[in-house]
Amino acid sequence: MSARFAGKVILITGATSGMGRATAQRIAAEGGKLVLAARGKEAGDALVAELRAAGGEATFVRTDVTVEEEVAELVRQAVSQYGRLDGAFNNVGAATAVGAVTDVEGAAWQAELALNLSSVFYGLKHQIPALRASGGGAIVNNASNTGVTGLAGMAAYSAAKHGVVGLTRSAALDAASAGVRVNALVTGGVDTPLLRGNLGPTPEESLRAAAAMHPIGRIGRPEEIAAFTAFLLSDEAGFITGAALAIDGGITAA
Numbered sequence: 001m002s003a004r005f006a007g008k009v010i011l012i013t014g015a016t017s018g019m020g021r022a023t024a025q026r027i028a029a030e031g032g033k034l035v036l037a038a039r040g041k042e043a044g045d046a047l048v049a050e051l052r053a054a055g056g057e058a059t060f061v062r063t064d065v066t067v068e069e070e071v072a073e074l075v076r077q078a079v080s081q082y083g084r085l086d087g088a089f090n091n092v093g094a095a096t097a098v099g100a101v102t103d104v105e106g107a108a109w110q111a112e113l114a115l116n117l118s119s120v121f122y123g124l125k126h127q128i129p130a131l132r133a134s135g136g137g138a139i140v141n142n143a144s145n146t147g148v149t150g151l152a153g154m155a156a157y158s159a160a161k162h163g164v165v166g167l168t169r170s171a172a173l174d175a176a177s178a179g180v181r182v183n184a185l186v187t188g189g190v191d192t193p194l195l196r197g198n199l200g201p202t203p204e205e206s207l208r209a210a211a212a213m214h215p216i217g218r219i220g221r222p223e224e225i226a227a228f229t230a231f232l233l234s235d236e237a238g239f240i241t242g243a244a245l246a247i248d249g250g251i252t253a254a
Helices: 018-029 041-053 068-082 106-133 155-178 193-197 203-212 222-233
Strands: 009-013 033-038 057-062 087-090 137-142 180-187 244-247
Touching (some): 009 018, 009 068, 018 033, 033 041, 033 068, 041 057, 068 106, 087 222, 106 137, 106 180, 137 155, 155 244, 222 244
Parallel strands (some): 009 033, 009 087, 033 057, 087 137, 137 180, 180 244
8 A cells, every 4th residue: 555644644533433443544554643533542542552553653632522622632732742733534423413303402403513513613723723834734524415415303413514514615715825625525324333323223124225325225335435535635635625525325416
């Protein structure tokens, strides 16, 4: 595998599972130095040990991305340890306020926005200056296909992810002159522990139904998302910014 991230420092939130974990593995294999963030310290330390055992370089910082001070400290620690920051993948997200608009409690609505939207805002706010100081770089935000479509029973999640797309585009314009690119992923269903944990009492039937929603006939693999994310974070994607890019098996086209 190439070493296109040699000498580069990449920060990943939601790094210990699913798409974040696969992206960490991909970038480590391509020579990147990783700063990994999540709430679970045990899982974070285990991932760092795995990456180091494979010859990679990584550190873990326990972070609640809904708290701005913790996000700011995460970026400070990245720069303090490695002297620079070259890229970030803002990957944290989950649907927690499930139900019709009329049934969602106000507190659940606010918590959903904090987890899926405010967390990305805090990331961008503190990552962009660090990237600027390093001479530029790239940020990828995970918006999901619900960032460009609606979904019954998931109004709060969809609203937050639509917000991520708008935030991505605005931040890209703000940061362009500093050499910082910002893009969003429009992902379809991806075979992650989070998805499997939400399949309900008939998981295999639910998995087949999810696959059938995608014109390509299956859900995605975390490694596929990781490969695309790594491309967007690399210099090869130097002319791409302000975009919401589908990697969704055709679900939004349908």
